[in-house]
Structures are given as C-alpha cells and as structure tokens.
Amino acid sequence: MSIKKPIEDVLQVSVSLPTQILVASDIHLSAQSTAASRNVEQELSKRIALLTQASSAVIVFNGDVFELWAGEEPTIQKALLAHKKLSQGLEDYSKLPNHKVIFVAGNHDGRIGWSSGEQELLQNTFNAHLGLSAEVIIKTPRGERTIQFEHGHMLDPDNAFEDPRDPHDKPFGQYIVQTALPMVTQTQGKLLEGIEHLSEPHKFAKFVASRVLYREIFSRLWWLLIPLAITLLARVLIGYGLYSSDGYSLQGIAKIILYTEIAIIVNVLAILLAVYFIMRNLLKRAKTMPGASTGVNHNSTAREKAKQATSNDEVIGYITGHTHHDEVTKLENGFYANSGCGTEMVEETKTRFALPSSYVSINHLSWLELDLTEDNCTVILWQSLTDNHKQTSLEKFATKKSLRDKPLAIKKTIIVGY
Numbered sequence: 561m562s563i564k565k566p567i568e569d570v571l572q573v574s575v576s577l578p579t580q581i582l583v584a585s586d587i588h589l590s591a592q593s594t595a596a597s598r599n600v601e602q603e604l605s606k607r608i609a610l611l612t613q614a615s616s617a618v619i620v621f622n623g624d625v626f627e628l629w630a631g632e633e634p635t636i637q638k639a640l641l642a643h644k645k646l647s648q649g650l651e652d653y654s655k656l657p658n659h660k661v662i663f664v665a666g667n668h669d670g671r672i673g674w675s676s677g678e679q680e681l682l683q684n685t686f687n688a689h690l691g692l693s694a695e696v697i698i699k700t701p702r703g704e705r706t707i708q709f710e711h712g713h714m715l716d717p718d719n720a721f722e723d724p725r726d727p728h729d730k731p732f733g734q735y736i737v738q739t740a741l742p743m744v745t746q747t748q749g750k751l752l753e754g755i756e757h758l759s760e761p762h763k764f765a766k767f768v769a770s771r772v773l774y775r776e777i778f779s780r781l782w783w784l785l786i787p788l789a790i791t792l793l794a795r796v797l798i799g800y801g802l803y804s805s806d807g808y809s810l811q812g813i814a815k816i817i818l819y820t821e822i823a824i825i826v827n828v829l830a831i832l833l834a835v836y837f838i839m840r841n842l843l844k845r846a847k848t849m850p851g852a853s854t855g856v857n858h859n860s861t862a863r864e865k866a867k868q869a870t871s872n873d874e875v876i877g878y879i880t881g882h883t884h885h886d887e888v889t890k891l892e893n894g895f896y897a898n899s900g901c902g903t904e905m906v907e908e909t910k911t912r913f914a915l916p917s918s919y920v921s922i923n924h925l926s927w928l929e930l931d932l933t934e935d936n937c938t939v940i941l942w943q944s945l946t947d948n949h950k951q952t953s954l955e956k957f958a959t960k961k962s963l964r965d966k967p968l969a970i971k972k973t974i975i976v977g978y
Contacts, residue, residue: 565683567673567725571691573618573660576699580614581930582607585622585711585881587902588668589646590631591638596923599946600902601646603925603968608649616658618696619650622881622899623666623711629737636669636678640685647685654686661686664694665724666882667713667733673724692724698876700978701934706875712882712898715861719882751775753950754906754921759884760858763908770917774954790824858885863896870894876937876976879928886926888941890974897939900926904948910960918955920963921948926971936977944968 587600611617628634640647654661663682665672672678673692682688694709713719719733741756751771758767859880866878866889876894886900902925908917926943945966951959 565690567665567679567690567692569692571662571664571689571694572697573662573689573694574697574699575616575618575660575932577616577932577934579616579618579698579932580611581618581620581696581707581928581932582611583620583622583709583879583897583899583928583930584625584902585664585666585899586624586884588624588627589639589643590627590634591642592631593642594904595946595948596903596925597643599923599925599944601643603944604902604927605645605649607927607929608646608653612653612656612659614659617653618660618662619653620662620664620694620696620709620879622664622694622709622879623713624668624881625663625666626669626672628671629668629734630742636672636681650686654688661688662694662709663688663690664709664711665690665692666711667719667721667731668737670721670724671727673721674727698932698937698978702978704874705978707877707879707930707937708869708875709879712862712880715865715880716882754904754919757904757906757921759905759907766908766917767906767919770919773916774918774958775952778954779952858883859887859896859898862898863887863889866894866896867891876978877939884924886924886941886943886971888928888939888972888974890976895937895939895974895976897928897941899928900924900941900943902926909963911958912960913958915958918951918958920955920959921950922946922963923948925968936975939974939976940970941972942968943971 584604587597587604589597589600593601608619611619626634626636626639628636650661653659663672672682672690679690682690693711696707696709698705698707713731713733714721716733718736719731721729721731723729737756744752744755752768755764755767758764862878862880862883869875869878870891870893873893877897878894879897879899881899881901883898884901884903884905885898887896887898889896903923904921905924906919906921909920911918923946924943925945926941929940929942931938931940943966945963947963947965956962
C-alpha cells in the first residue's frame with residue numbers, strides 16, 4: 561500500500577464537541593521492552609480502551625514515541641512488535657468512527673519526517689495522521705479555538721533539525737546518544753550506570769563526581785582500616801618489646817602507644833576530610849555550570865512560546881514534550897502543558913549529614929488528558945513514579961529520604977474557558 565498522505569508541516573485536525581484528547585510523548589519504545597516501557601504499555605492500553613467508549617476522541621503521540629537513535633538497526637515495526645498489547649489496542653481504537661490518531665515527529669523518531677516506509681507503516685496500521693507539528697481545531701459555540709502541539713526539540717539548539725525532512729540532518733544530540741554515551745557506558749560499566757537517563761543532562765559532571773565518590777572512593781574506605789589494624793598489632797608487639805627491656809615504665813610505654821594511635825587516627829581523618837572537601841568543591845563547580853536550569857525552568861522556553869501563542873484569542877493551549885518534565889500551567893489567556901515521559905530518569909536526591917548529592921533511578925510515567933466540552937477545556941495531568949532500586953548501599957545510606965512509589969494518579973487539573 562502507498563502512503564495515503566505525506567507528513568505535513570502543520571497537521572490540522574478539526575473536532576466537534578464533546579471530545580476527549582489523550583496526549584503522550586517521550587515513551588521511547590524500542591525493540592527491547594524495559595520495566596518502564598512495560599509500565600507504559602499496561603497503563604496506556606487501559607486509557608486507550610476507555611477512549612473507545614467516547615463518542616469522539618483524539619490520541620496525540622507528541623514525539624519521541626519510538627526510540628530510533630539507539631539499538632541495533634531500530635525501526636518502528638520492531639518497537640511495535642515488542643509492545644503488542646499497546647499496538648493492538650491502538651489499532652482497534654483507530655478503526656472506530658470519530659477516533660483519530662496523530663503522530664508528531666520528535667527528534668528520536670525524527671525518521672517519521674522523511675522515511676516513506678515508517679510513514680506508510682503508521683498510516684496503514686493506525687490510520688494515522690502525521691505532522692511535524694499539529695493543531696486540533698475545536699468548533700465551539702464562540703467560534704473555532706485551537707490547541708497547538710509540538711514535540712519541543714526545535715526549541716533546543718542541541719537537538720533541533722535544520723531540515724526535518726532531510727535524512728542526512730543529524731543534530732548534536734544524536735551524536736551524543738549514538739556515539740558518546742555508548743562509549744561511556746561500555747567502558748565504565750556500573751560506575752556511570754544511568755548517565756543516558758539523566759533528568760538534568762547539564763549536570764553530568766556533578767553526576768560523575770557523585771558516582772566516583774560513592775561507588776569508588778567511599779566503597780574503598782575500608783582500606784583505611786589497615787593502618788588502624790597495624791596500630792593494634794604494633795601496640796602488642798612494641799609494648800611487649802619495651803616492657804621486656806629496661807628503662808621504660810608501663811606508664812611510659814602506654815603513652816608512646818597512645819600517641820602513635822592518635823597520630824594514625826588524625827592522619828586517617830585528614831585523608832577523609834581532604835577527600836570530602838575535594839569532591840564537594842568539584843560538585844559545586846559542576847552545579848554552577850553555565851546554562852543550568854532546574855525544576856520548572858526546564859520548560860521555560862516552551863512556556864514563553866505558549867504565552868505568545870495564546871495571546872491570540874483563537875489559540876487556547878500549547879503542548880510540548882521533549883524535556884521529560886511534566887507540567888500544566890494556566891496562563892492569562894490559555895494554558896501551557898508538557899506531557900512528561902514514560903521512561904527511566906536518573907535524578908539528584910537530597911542527602912543527610914551534609915553529604916554530597918547522590919542519584920536515584922526512577923521510572924516516570926505521565927500523560928495528559930483533555931476533556932473538551934461546549935463550555936471549557938479541562939486539562940488533566942496523570943503521573944506515576946517507581947523506584948528502580950539501583951542505588952548502592954552507600955548511596956541509600958546517604959539519601960535523606962527514600963522514594964516512596966507513587967501509583968498512577970492525577971497530579972494536577974486546570975480548567976480553561978474558550
């Protein structure tokens with residue numbers, strides 16, 4: 561079968577009211593299922609099944625649904641075969657009238673922008689509508705209103721394409737994923753495990769310093785017990801030798817041994833303090849790397865674009881992904897939302913006793929649901945968090961508060977009028 565319609569720069573889809581919209585991105589499905597992708601498959605399949613009961617529904621996969629940068633000869637077909645339950649559920653949904661499926665090309669699945677084979681597969685399997693970006697046009701009693709969808713990588717200089725239709729266009733981020741990170745993970749093993757999933761990639765130096773501290777230096781501190789053991793042995797041997805000779809009282813011998821022990825203990829403590837302050841200084845320098853942004857600021861550029869877009873009365877919302885940080889924010893004339901992700905993320909944690917930061921691996925799952933009625937648009941953010949239990953014993957000891965798994969639940973809801 562041939563391609564029904566080539567991918568559009570801005571795909572426009574009109575819907576009547578009431579309509580439900582599900583928005584998911586950054587689930588990075590690949591040929592090998594993972595704990596994170598199996599969780600995605602299970603939970604999204606349930607939501608898609610519920611959408612089949614709606615009179616009108618739209619599913620927007622807003623970029624990076626497929627991982628086509630990593631793995632051996634990755635394809636969308638292989639990813640779908642590895643997640644058959646999700647694929648079958650989406651296929652069944654797509655056969656219903658007034659039930660649409662939209663795929664927006666991201667950076668990791670940017671091949672959708674130029675590969676006729678991948679485009680044909682999505683269109684023939686899911687009757688999918690394809691776009692480099694998308695707009696859902698809502699026919700309200702007050703006129704047409706629009707919600708805009710973009711993956712968000714074009715707002716990120718390291719991952720933006722100059723021409724998303726050019727198969728030879730490879731941004732810097734693709735080199736990092738395909739060349740640099742595999743070299744690091746293959747040569748360093750568990751020391752830098754999870755570096756490819758850093759929630760704040762600009763803090764990679766801090767992450768490396770933390771892992772070296774907890775997994776290399778602290779894990780070998782037992783070596784410092786050797787001089788203490790030697791001291792105890794010396795206490796017996798030297799004490800016995802001095803006691804056997806003339807000219808030393810028991811009190812004098814005890815003082816000599818005590819002073820020796822104190823000197824060794826002081827040296828050991830000095831080494832520990834030196835290691836601590838050196839690593840802490842390194843972590844501070846890493847923390848203040850240029851371009852650092854944390855928390856809600858991950859989406860600052862997209863949020864500013866949303867403010868500009870919604871200044872037009874016709875646009876009520878702007879939705880992105882890419883950063884893996886979910887968000888729903890009500891703006892003066894509309895809303896901005898980020899659908900988050902469905903993948904592993906390695907995040908910085910607070911520590912006790914003023915110890916340097918440690919890192920924890922968490923499976924994130926989040927998506928957006930929009931309930932469109934004649935009066936307003938309700939935006940709902942769903943989220944779940946699961947600890948992967950990949951911290952070492954020392955990292956767990958240092959962590960101030962262990963993560964409590966958060967089952968899937970509504971994180972935030974806002975209502976926006978037309």
